[in-house]
Amino acid sequence: xxxxxxxxxxxxxxxxxxxxxxxxxxxxxxxxxxxxxxxxxxxxxxxxxxxxxxxxxxxxxxxxxxxxxxxxxxxxxxxxxxxxxxxxxxxxxxxxxxxxxxxxxxxxxxxxxxxxxxxxxxxxxxxxxxxxxxxxxxxxxxxxxxxxxxxxxxxxxxxxxxxxxxxxxxxxxxxxxxxxxxxxxxxxxxxxxxxxxxxxxxxxxxxxxxxxxxxxxxxxxxxxxxxxxxxxxxxxxxxxxxxxxxxxxxxxxxxxxxxxxxxxxxxxxxxxxxxxxxxxxxxxxxxxxxxxxxxxxxxxxxxxxxxxxxxxxxxxxxxxxxxxxxxxxxxxxxxxxxxxxxxxxxxxxxxxxxxxxxxxxxxxxxxxxxxxxxxxxx
Amino acid sequence: xxxxxxxxxxxxxxxxxxxxxxxxxxxxxxxxxxxxxxxxxxxxxxxxxxxxxxxxxxxxxxxxxxxxxxxxxxxxxxxxxxxxxxxxxxxxxxxxxxxxxxxxxxxxxxxxxxxxxxxxxxxxxxxxxxxxxxxxxxxxxxxxxxxxxxxxxxxxxxxxxxxxxxxxxxxxxxxxxxxxxxxxxxxxxxxxxxxxxxxxxxxxxxxxxxxxxxxxxxxxxxxxxxxxxxxxxxxxxxxxxxxxxxxxxxxxxxxxxxxxxxxxxxxxxxxxxxxxxxxxxxxxxxxxxxxxxxxxxxxxxxxxxxxxxxxxxxxxxxxxxxxxxxxxxxxxxxxxxxxxxxxxxxxxxxxxxxxxx
Numbered sequence: 001x002x003x004x005x006x007x008x009x010x011x012x013x014x015x016x017x018x019x020x021x022x023x024x025x026x027x028x029x030x031x032x033x034x035x036x037x038x039x040x041x042x043x044x045x046x047x048x049x050x051x052x053x054x055x056x057x058x059x060x061x062x063x064x065x066x067x068x069x070x071x072x073x074x075x076x077x078x079x080x081x082x083x084x085x086x087x088x089x090x091x092x093x094x095x096x097x098x099x100x101x102x103x104x105x106x107x108x109x110x111x112x113x114x115x116x117x118x119x120x121x122x123x124x125x126x127x128x129x130x131x132x133x134x135x136x137x138x139x140x141x142x143x144x145x146x147x148x149x150x151x152x153x154x155x156x157x158x159x160x161x162x163x164x165x166x167x168x169x170x171x172x173x174x175x176x177x178x179x180x181x182x183x184x185x186x187x188x189x190x191x192x193x194x195x196x197x198x199x200x201x202x203x204x205x206x207x208x209x210x211x212x213x214x215x216x217x218x219x220x221x222x223x224x225x226x227x228x229x230x231x232x233x234x235x236x237x238x239x240x241x242x243x244x245x246x247x248x249x250x251x252x253x254x255x256x257x258x259x260x261x262x263x264x265x266x267x268x269x270x271x272x273x274x275x276x277x278x279x280x281x282x283x284x285x286x287x288x289x290x291x292x293x294x295x296x297x298x299x300x301x302x303x304x305x306x307x308x309x310x311x312x313x314x315x316x317x318x319x320x321x322x323x324x325x326x327x328x329x330x331x332x333x334x335x336x337x338x339x340x341x342x343x344x345x346x347x348x349x350x351x352x353x354x355x356x357x358x359x360x361x362x363x364x365x366x367x368x369x370x371x372x373x374x375x376x377x378x
Numbered sequence: 379x380x381x382x383x384x385x386x387x388x389x390x391x392x393x394x395x396x397x398x399x400x401x402x403x404x405x406x407x408x409x410x411x412x413x414x415x416x417x418x419x420x421x422x423x424x425x426x427x428x429x430x431x432x433x434x435x436x437x438x439x440x441x442x443x444x445x446x447x448x449x450x451x452x453x454x455x456x457x458x459x460x461x462x463x464x465x466x467x468x469x470x471x472x473x474x475x476x477x478x479x480x481x482x483x484x485x486x487x488x489x490x491x492x493x494x495x496x497x498x499x500x501x502x503x504x505x506x507x508x509x510x511x512x513x514x515x516x517x518x519x520x521x522x523x524x525x526x527x528x529x530x531x532x533x534x535x536x537x538x539x540x541x542x543x544x545x546x547x548x549x550x551x552x553x554x555x556x557x558x559x560x561x562x563x564x565x566x567x568x569x570x571x572x573x574x575x576x577x578x579x580x581x582x583x584x585x586x587x588x589x590x591x592x593x594x595x596x597x598x599x600x601x602x603x604x605x606x607x608x609x610x611x612x613x614x615x616x617x618x619x620x621x622x623x624x625x626x627x628x629x630x631x632x633x634x635x636x637x638x639x640x641x642x643x644x645x646x647x648x649x650x651x652x653x654x655x656x657x658x659x660x661x662x663x664x665x666x667x668x669x670x671x672x673x674x675x676x677x678x679x680x681x682x683x684x685x686x687x688x689x690x691x692x693x694x695x696x697x698x699x700x701x702x703x704x705x706x707x708x709x710x711x712x713x714x715x716x717x718x719x720x721x722x723x724x725x726x727x728x729x730x731x732x733x734x735x
Contacts, residue, residue, distance in 0.1 A: 001437055001641045002380045003657075009379070066379035259723055274720035281719055282664045286631035289638045292381035299379065307634070310627035361616070367626055368619035372599050375614040 005070070012063075013070050019047055020078040031342070034160060037084040041115035050089055051113045053242075058097055058109045065298050069245040069291070076249035077256075087157060088112040088119035092165050094238045099223045099231055104184065108163075120161035122152040122185065122209055123232055130362045132167070132232065133176040137211060139168040139183065145218040146170075146183070148191075148211045154356070158194050158207035161187050165235065167228050180228035184220045191215075201348035237303075244294060244304075244311030248287040251319055254346075255284055257339065258326050264337045267329050276325050283318045287311060306371045313363045316353035323347040381637070383441065391441040397427065398449035404694040407546075410452040411697045414545040416509050417452045421475060429455065432467065436578065436644040440585035440636060447589025447673075450697055452546050454478065454506035456586060460579030462514040465525045465571040469562040475511040477527075479575060480504040480552055486517035488526060488559055495519075495559035497528060500551060503711075507550035508539050515559065516572060525568045526559035534558065544704040546697065577643045580662050580709075584636040584669035587705045591629045591676035594698050598622055598680035618683055625679045628672035632665070639665040660722060666715040670706035677702045 005013060023043055032040070044050045052068045054060020061067070083089055093112045096105055111117035128134045137150025148168055158164060164185040171179035187194070191214035196204035223231040259277065267273050290307050297305030326343040354360045368374040383391070401420070410417060424430065429442060439459060446455060454476040461479035466472060480501030488497050497517050504513060510530050516523045528535060534557030539550040563571055599622060602613030612618050642661035677699040681688035688695055709715065 001382065001637060003638065003641050003645060005379075069379060262724065268724045274724060275716055277723055278716045278719035279667070281723055282635070282667050283631070285638070285660070285664045286635050286668060289381060289634035290631055292379055293634055293637075295379050296382035300382070305382070307630040310630050314627055314631065361620070364620040364623040365616070367623035368613070372595075372619075372622055372626060374599065374602055374619050374622065375611045377614050377616050377619055378610065 032081040072246040120158040122166035152209040182228040182231040394445040443582040443585035444589035447586035454509040457506040461575035464574035478510040483523035488517040524564040544700040584665040587669040587673040591673035594677040594680040598683040625676040632672035663715040663718040673702035
């Protein structure tokens with residue numbers, strides 16, 4: 001076990017850190033608009049920091065996940081934003097590399113890396129929610145390929161997206177997991193309508209996608225017809241790979257900001273604040289080293305270890321506690337810290353954390369059944 | 379990145395666990411506990427199996443400590459390997475059997491009486507003193523704290539054991555009245571060995587806590603799979619399953635922190651840095667807060683899952699619960715780890731560091 005980088009990782013970190021210093025705007029903004037994020041993504045791509053773990057033949061750097069982890073840590077520390085095409089690079093790209101046709105790979109992979117084509121993901125539906133297998137969006141055969149009808153919801157970045165990795169039912173199969181197919185949907189096809197969903201934080205990064213007799217070509221099918229469940233699971237597995245490290249790195253940076261806020265408003269002596277901050281720090285360190293354990297398992301065996309299943313569960317709760325504490329610290333002290341608006345928004349946004357990307361209840365169920373071997377719940 | 383136990387380390391841990399669970403089924407653990415006794419005959423076997431080998435690193439020792447917690451190993455291994463051992467090793471010696479450590483640096487005086495050292499004073503809370511052949515004693519020799527060994531069968535040594543929550547880990551107050559001391563270390567070497575001993579004791583106790591919680595969780599899982607209520611195994615009820623999933627999450631997070639602490643301490647020792655460094659202190663404090671708490675919570679959840687059975691004397695779970703509570707009070711008595719963390723984070727001169735690098 002090592003607490004420090006290998007020489008190669010350390011060199012990568014040092015170069016990246018310098019690059020971030022040279023390329024991030026002075027006085028990193030609290031939030032980034034879409035145009036700023038697009039510009040940032042182009043810079044990342046030019047510098048070779050998009051697709052760090054993608055194979056070289058598909059335009060990536062072919063590096064192991066630990067380099068992706070270094071990237072996550074350093075970009076969080078520097079206050080850099082997400083890649084605008086975070087779903088394309090982190091989830092859709094790796095799925096295409098694994099299951100896409102050579103034509104699909106050629107058509108999409110370079111443009112995903114460059115940020116030219118932005119992807120969203122259309123798995124969830126109003127009546128499905130956490131029960132992904134009850135997808136009802138229908139795909140029927142058509143002389144030109146398929147016709148899609150239905151409704152998707154909670155699609156991150158769909159308002160910006162050029163394409164959507166979409167799960168639809170192609171066959172009323174005897175079991176619910178069969179008869180599903182994945183499509184690479186052109187969001188500009190006639191019949192596609194995107195409606196932003198405004199959250200309590202005021203953000204509109206989730207969307208509703210309405211599909212009204214949308215014709216998609218036959219070569220828009222990703223993987224085999226009827227094997228959509230496997231494709232979706234491949235995509236979600238990639239979400240859980242190094243994503244835990246990304247979340248934890250951001251949480252660590254947030255805690256750093258909270259410490260600054262506590263100092264700025266003179267709350268450093270409050271015993272309750274001290275206690276809660278210490279507990280959050282311990283939680284961050286615990287998540288961080290658990291992330292490293294999961295990452296080591298991923299590098300050794302190709303799959304993250306069972307401990308990775310706790311990362312998102314505990315991150316979401318810690319993130320909520322952190323934002324709550326920040327607002328409480330600032331409450332009644334308006335104007336003493338210019339991060340107030342940021343923290344207020346974080347508090348409201350973080351409520352989503354225990355729902356998005358697998359609810360806490362679903363995640364506890366996964367731990368109970370798949371890790372602890374408890375019987376299926378009813 | 380490389381932050382998981384190696385195949386060789388996993389084998390060591392598995393072999394240890396296999397040996398211990400074979401030799402100490404819960405009924406036998408309960409028997410020792412009922413009589414407040416240790417399996418004193420087991421020591422030669424541990425030596426034979428290499429549990430005291432000098433080439434075991436702190437990560438390996440932590441894995442053995444985890445196995446000890448899982449099995450509730452009724453042997454004074456922790457008191458030997460934790461605070462006491464670094465003093466012997468620094469003096470080029472090996473402990474003569476099970477030993478323990480008594481900090482009398484503020485309450486014990488050492489005087490040189492012609493040919494021998496004589497120790498007077500008292501030592502509080504000497505863990506497993508009743509099973510120790512010798513004690514390492516920090517006593518003031520006129521210049522500062524020096525480390526001595528004292529044989530527990532020396533006529534100048536009187537032990538009074540206390541009743542505690544955990545009969546398998548009892549402490550004693552030790553009176554020294556002209557006890558014969560053998561000088562181990564003085565000056566900076568003694569200080570370094572004391573610091574190393576304290577750090578190791580913390581790491582091994584935290585690892586043991588994870589093992590204790592792990593066993594409680596395993597017992598609860600087994601019960602939740604088998605026990606049927608309302609025509610279903612109770613583990614299929616989310617109220618039960620989710621509670622156990624939370625125990626698992628607590629324990630995995632705690633396990634990561636104790637591995638981190640073990641590596642941080644081992645690295646600091648390898649660098650010859652015995653003084654406090656930020657990352658060692660932080661690593662120890664994080665483990666001290668999270669590991670015993672995770673163990674206590676896992677035991678309490680397990681008791682709840684067992685229902686009425688869980689609160690009976692006959693069912694052995696309470697012996698593990700007692701150890702978890704003991705581990706938590708041991709840490710609280712030693713230091714306020716949360717305050718340590720808060721002081722480091724909110725000190726004005728220190729900016730928050732998110733990485734050790």
